Amino acid sequence: MKIAIIDYGAGNVKSIEFALQRLGFESELTSDSEVVKNADRVIFPGVGEASSAMNMLKNTGLDTLIPTLKQPVLGICLGMQLMCDVCEEGNTKGLGIFDAKVVKFDTQFKVPQVGWNTIFNLKSDLFKGIGENSYMYLVHSYYVPKHKSSIAASDYGIEYSVALHKNNFFGVQFHPEKSGKIGELILKNFIETSI
Structure with a gap:
């Protein structure tokens, strides 16, 4: 199983690598389009500012590659946000x-x-074995409003989409790699997903 973690200068990558190692999976941090294209699973992480992160993706050509990927792709936090239109x-x-x-x-x-905040309205195999109102760790100022592609919601004074799914693409606003055993189960479910 080849797992590529997209390297575009976003923070928090080590904790994803360590979480995958605890699950028994090795990963490669890369900005090489060929490595990303040929991986079995792709993780699109993110901690940072949207416009500078997009510029980094453009500099490597990953901005045009990522939407064409056919294998399962998981965007985390800013990674999920950058998978949206704007x-x-x-x-x-x-x-x-x-x-x-x-x-x-x-x-x-x-x-x-x-x-920590609860997630609910869980609608995907990404959440197999995870109960409604489980707690996940979040750090964000921006959010996706309730949406047709939503597979989970959270509430921070307003109910919003905390996870999205379309075809082979998944996105989560929370940080599974920092959310203990339940977060690791989400990573495991993603790795084991069959699209």
Whole structure:
């Protein structure tokens, strides 16, 4: 099983590698299009700012490659947001995989949302073995409103899409690699998914 983690300067990559190792899987951090294209599974991580992250993807040509991938792809946090049409952060045009707009939490909420929150309305094998209202770890100021591609929701003063799925593409706003055993189970479910 070849797992590629897309390297575009986003933070938090080591914790994904360690979580995969605990599950018994090795991974390769890469910005090489050929390695990404030939991987069995692709993880698109992200901690950072949307417009600078998109520029990094453009510099490597990954912005045109990622939407054409046929194997299972998992976007995490900013990775999921960049898979959408547009992100309010930096007025950034995304990859257009999900026809969704990423918007900022209203100023009445403390941003970023940092910490543990429940996920519910779970609608995918990505959440096999995971109960409704399980806790996941989140750090974000922007979110995807409720959407037709939503496979899980969360609530931070407003109910929003915390996970998306379309064809071979999955996205999660939370950090499974920082969400203990339940988060690791989501990574395992993703690796074992058959599209």
